[in-house]
Amino acid sequence: MGQRPEYGSRVSVASLNTRGTPLLGSRLAERYRAIGEYFEAGDVDVVSFQEVLTYWHLRQLTAGLPSFRYAGYRPSALGPAGGLVTMSRRRLVGTVYQRFPRLPGRSAAALPRRSRLTAPWKGSLMVRLAEPSLRVINTHLLANFDADWTEQSRYYEVHRHQLAALTSIVESIDGPLVVTGDFNISRDSSLFAEFVEKSRLADAFEDCPPTFHPEYLGPGQRAHCIDFLLFSRNSLRAEKAHLIFTDKVPMKNGAGFASDHLGLTATVGTRES
Template sequence: MIVASLNTRGIPLRGSRLGERYAAIGAVFEASDVDVVNFQEVLTYYHLRQLVRAMPSYRFAGYRRSVAGPAGGLLTLSRTAIARTGYRSMPLPPKADAVGLPRLSRLKASLKGVLLTSLSGVTVANTHLLANFDGDWSDSNRYYRLHQGQLAVLGRAVAAIDGPTILSGDFNIARDSTLYDDFIRDTGLVDAFGADCPPTFHASYLHSNQTAHCIDFLLLSDPSISVEAAQLTFTEQLPMPGGPDYLTDHLGLQVTLAL
């Protein structure tokens, strides 16, 4: 089973050539052997239609409907049948966990969640946690307690799943942070990339004083799931009608698994 994960649209909407980018993303997966793709930041039903149209061989779509589009911006497309889907919302953060945070961050925190898609013999979980715009994941940072809370909700959602689980997405926490270490310790999940976690964000979209980190992960719940291959995708600019560019500000994850 080949599973992929990609945050599709961190690039500002204005001038992003969204239609071209989504068509190109779809073309990459259509030409691939990937069985299941977890997408993040599929924010509206327009985004959803663009991806579904560009990926006709992925006949099965998992998402939870909301007013504007897929809840949490989360979409899972599969070439094999989906048995059922579920969604767990992140609660509004307690005031103590949101002290000093921008008002927009506090609002966005409650719009995050985890999408659970059940396939034959395995559950694929897809998540996107709140962005840390400070680029600082130390325990003194203003985003730290909020991320702790979101990771706790995510851990409980995965723990409640009966059977093998594959969890991936844009966690927005750095691989070298205590947030990541504590989450792995508390959940017992295994990183499919092991200790090798190069940056998953294109440095060209950062300010000159910022550093790219590994913030996207693909994690496994069961020792019976073995990793045959793991690689980063969307690492280079790709051709589009308006000229070559990166298709998103994130790099993608792709893992070949034996269940």
């Protein structure tokens, strides 16, 4: 097990969408065990997880993370609301979940049935650390199955709607803030550029490489940077940003990817530290 970090003004934050595809036969228990072993051996303080869909998923995840004593999520009938869970080695003193507002009728009607069914369950989870004073937002936007982020895309207005709601949350926060998660929008899109400008957030990665394993993409598709680790640029700075789970990990029945997504991690600290 890795050496525990000394608590101070710097915080190491990570983000990972945990589902893996296909949904059936994805070796979820093995993958969650590998994910736990990775974080237990490292020095990350806070991890934002997406697609922890049921309480069974949650039990599998927390069992492998004994040093992450604090779990932030909002209970719902089947599991954590929005599939969002934030695990922390540092004490959490507040947890708030906000579902994205209902989609405008015309925007929703343009979506495929699968997207219309999942859109109402998307949202953002915010936790607050006791020390240092830092809020971490964990979010998951609707998946874009067309991989088209132009203004002509049938997902464009939906994503603008969800990003506007996320921007409102960011603007309501007074103090240091980190925003992480699976945005399902390309870093090269106007959607991302508009969001970081309005939210006044900075990207921990100067050049974000693809965050989705190409092995899980369909024919002719290419991977994009769709997962982000952002921070309030006026009060924080970021260092040591890098991707995690880039390669296959050892598992009982043979090596495999921990998820269809790659993870991200960075250390953030106040500008005075």
